[in-house]
Amino acid sequence: MNYFPDEVLEHVFDFITSHKDRNSVSLVCKSWYKIEKYSRQRVFIGNCYSISPERLIARFPGLKSLTLKGKPHFADFNLVPDDWGGFLYPWIKAMARSRIGLEELRLKRMVVSDESLELLSKSFPNFKSLVLVSCEGFTTDGLAAVAANCRLLRELDLQENEVEDHRGHWLSCFPENCTSLVLLNFACLKGEINLASLERLVARSPNLKSLRLNRAVPFDTLQRLLMRAPQLVDLGTGSYVHDPYSEAYNKLKAAIQSCNSIRSLSGFLEVAPRCMSAVYPVCENLTFLNLSYAAGLQSIELTKLIQYCRKLQRLWILDCIGDKGLGVVASTCKELQELRVFPSDPFDAGNAAVTEEGLVLVSAGCPKLNSLLYFCQQMTNAALITVAKNCTNFIRFRLCILDPIKPDPVTNQPLDEGFGAIVRSCKGLKRLSLSGLLTDQVFYYIGMHAKQLEMLSIAFAGDSDKGMLYVLNGCKKLRKLEIRDCPFGDAALLEDMGKYETMRSLWMSSCEVTLGACKTLAKKMPSLNVEIINESEQTEFNLEDRQKVDKMYLYRTVVGHRKDAPEFVWLL
């Protein structure tokens, strides 16, 4: 069957980049399996406990780029205790030992120690790109090691990590002959930065396209950096506070004028509203604008800025923009695809400044909208039905009504019909997060219509096991299901145990599932790890089978129980 020499097939496979397609290729025949195996360079592992480092290396010895995800998604919201797991070190150790030619590492929700960063920096001479998202466990010492030892480093991208700042001069650790940087994002660092080192680094990085600064970088440094790097495509300012009548401000205005490649703007971690006019010149070409940390900007300043952003495709903003402000977005940003509206005060439920009105306006004005994250005060069925009519292209639809069981305030009805309209209308929907008052009916609709759904997040919803069963039976492509505080129990959990082998993971917390049912599931399905997270004083042996478990996390795996689970995690 194979009329081509291996090299030709390999060349053909080079054009096949999607993980799913490459997986399919490897199933065709033994010879394709072998060629694909040795030519595979990029591997994505959605759950770091589904496979071991050793097996990964054996399977794909030519590995160059690895993506790893650790903790379950709800860890982002403090539902998973520290020390649950997701350690990077074993992966680095194994790849170093096997002399893998690692060049790229992308991590999400992993525990990254300084030790692992140091080992990484010394073990992979061609290492080029480090992307850490929502990780923790490391300090600026680890960053110093990466800076000092990764001679070919192109990308250092730190997104929303908890980093302990040792105030070392990690930036100064980039050697003088390091000129390869393309992306540098240290916005999440809390400590001081050696500004002179930063300026010198930027000055000797002619390929630098993306620079995101932290709060410690002041206004006048920003101006000098922009003078050095007018070629920037993506800019994240640090502190953006200055007297708009000063010489420094005029200099910044001039510097920004010369940066006509900027397409993406973020930061404004501290901001003086009167200084925003300096950025107006770059607005007309912006495709991504992230003002979600700019707490100092009121709706009026936000809308003034947005009025210039006619080409915007992605907007991340705080809810202080208000419904009216969203109306300005709707009438200006006709190319908008992604909108994220975050709560200005995430601790105080009563005060979200946007309602269903803002969302309806955006849906009417921005027909290309396909991705939404919307924290709001309230939502109505009528609004959702309108949104569903206006925008049929949603791939991601995440709605968070700050009061989690709030009904439609106009009709006092649950929001079943509204979400039903969304899933019926958006045939390509892959990710859905629900909130508000919801009965089993909404799950009936989801199971019936959300045929492409891959990830579903549910909280405080449903009436009975039927709800969960509608979803498990109907959503054939479901990969991740996370549920909290819903009345779903053993019957739903155990009805179709084989389903979980087709999924990446299931999270259930504060539901009606008992220990006995979890044990049954674990026993019948050896290909699943069923973990109980128990933070109380009770030991495993004190808890009776008929007692409800507080948190259960199960996932498919080919390597059985993990060896690094802490005391409070019981592996059934």
Added chain:
Amino acid sequence: MEGSVAYDSDLNLKATELRLGLPGTHEEQQAVSNVRNNKRPCVENETAPPPKAQIVGWPPVRSYRKNNSQPVYIKVSMDGAPYLRKIDLKVYSGYPELLQAIENMFKFTIGEYSEREGYKGSDYAPTYEDKDGDWMLVGDVPWEMFTTSCKRLRIMKGSEARGLGCGV
């Protein structure tokens, strides 16, 4: 103000507070104090407003974002001091740091905290006004719950403080 205090790498909030109910209006969500068993608000049952419920992990905002949202400035007053001060609560990672800062600010000592007896060993007791308008002793609730419910601080002095501080 210490803008560059290093954060613990495990400054993860164990409990995030959510106050349910619309601000200033009648409480619709009567039944939410036990959300697990009672998914619908009892609209027919208009009794007195219940204690506000607190839900861990809601709203679903990443802790990084929560920790880095707008500074929470609160007024700090000390009995006998001529003027008040303001501090950003989010800069501190726990009670020890906060109390130390206040001691430095007003040049006094607070004493040892114990759950039973409050603050022993000095004439002062740190108190705070919470969202319900009540004056509470600093230190009784988990730190994260405190930062989200504290509206202002008052260092009480003398007999008033002793009344609070000693387990009578």
